[in-house]
Amino acid sequence: MIGGVVFFTSISGALSSILTEQDASNAAMSEKMLFLHKLQTQYRISPGLSQQIKHALNYDNKTTMVGLDDFVNSLPQHLSMDVTLAIHAKVFHHHPLMKRLKNKRLLSFLGQRLRPQFNYAGTYVYR
Amino acid sequence: MLIVTSGTNCFTAPKYHNQIFGVVTGMNTKASFNENTLQHFGYEDSIINHLLLIKDIENHEWNDFDLDKRTQTSMLSKRFFTVQCIKSTESLSLNWPDIDIMKRDFKGAARQFIKIQIAQTQILLSAMMTMVRNFDKKKNILTDYFMPEDTENENMLRRNQLAAKDYLKD
Numbered sequence: 480m481i482g483g484v485v486f487f488t489s490i491s492g493a494l495s496s497i498l499t500e501q502d503a504s505n506a507a508m509s510e511k512m513l514f515l516h517k518l519q520t521q522y523r524i525s526p527g528l529s530q531q532i533k534h535a536l537n538y539d540n541k542t543t544m545v546g547l548d549d550f551v552n553s554l555p556q557h558l559s560m561d562v563t564l565a566i567h568a569k570v571f572h573h574h575p576l577m578k579r580l581k582n583k584r585l586l587s588f589l590g591q592r593l594r595p596q597f598n599y600a601g602t603y604v605y606r
Numbered sequence: 607m608l609i610v611t612s613g614t615n616c617f618t619a620p621k622y623h624n625q626i627f628g629v630v631t632g633m634n635t636k637a638s639f640n641e642n643t644l645q646h647f648g649y650e651d652s653i654i655n656h657l658l659l660i661k662d663i664e665n666h667e668w669n670d671f672d673l674d675k676r677t678q679t680s681m682l683s684k685r686f687f688t689v690q691c692i693k694s695t696e697s698l699s700l701n702w703p704d705i706d707i708m709k710r711d712f713k714g715a716a717r718q719f720i721k722i723q724i725a726q727t728q729i730l731l732s733a734m735m736t737m738v739r740n741f742d743k744k745k746n747i748l749t750d751y752f753m754p755e756d757t758e759n760e761n762m763l764r765r766n767q768l769a770a771k772d773y774l775k776d
Contacts, residue, residue: 601692604689
């Protein structure tokens with residue numbers, strides 16, 4: 480019973496920290512949108528450019544998983560493996576490199592370490 | 607290292623007017639089913655740097671101090687290939703420290719991973735060599751660099767030039 484209480488406490492703590500971070504990131508996002516609106520009115524930025532900025536900000540906001548590491552680490556080992564495998568299921572099942580690695584523990588490790596990245600057309604990724 | 611999930615990147619050679627010699631596509635594109643396209647990149651430079659290191663060790667009689675200097679991370683992390691994004695790309699990145707952990711904790715899988723990377727580097731190098739070899743040869747925009755220069759290719763060149771002339775007449 481004590482174990483159950485400790486487990487429940489740790490899970491609820493991790494979830495509450497994630498929700499707090501989510502709120503903070505939403506507030507930061509709305510602040511950025513306000514600033515963009517100011518820029519639009521003050522410097523007459525073209526609608527196309529402002530649309531691109533909005534798209535970039537939205538993408539960053541969606542893909543930022545600040546509390547993911549803490550949350551996954553707070554789970555029991557078998558659950559943390561399943562969670563990371565579920566998050567990147569599509570990549571792990573269909574990507575040729577991942578399909579060839581076939582080690583569940585390794586895939587779970589990679590799942591915790593992989594970070595999303597976005598590159599716009601024309602930019603140099605490596606040079 | 608980047609695992610591309612959507613979009614398109616390409617390996618280019620800045621010394622050769624940014625010619626493309628390798629294409630990396632995401633899993634969502636039709637081109638990803640083509641066996642000539644790659645799905646990840648970024649580790650090839652490390653393979654090349656290690657090959658150069660082995661060559662240097664063979665060619666020089668170094669003491670421990672020289673060897674330490676040559677094997678510093680800064681010397682082994684030089685970029686050899688240039689990769690440019692040609693269609694906005696979403697990818698998953700894996701850092702060097704994480705790859706080092708993988709090498710230490712998952713030795714069998716890491717060996718398999720490095721074998722895959724070596725095979726990909728060989729493909730890229732041969733594609734680059736073919737591109738360099740054919741760089742100065744006559745060609746037009748409709749034929750690519752990877753076709754051998756045979757009579758069929760010449761015929762195709764002639765056909766394409768005629769088609770272009772007809773198109774320009776209209």
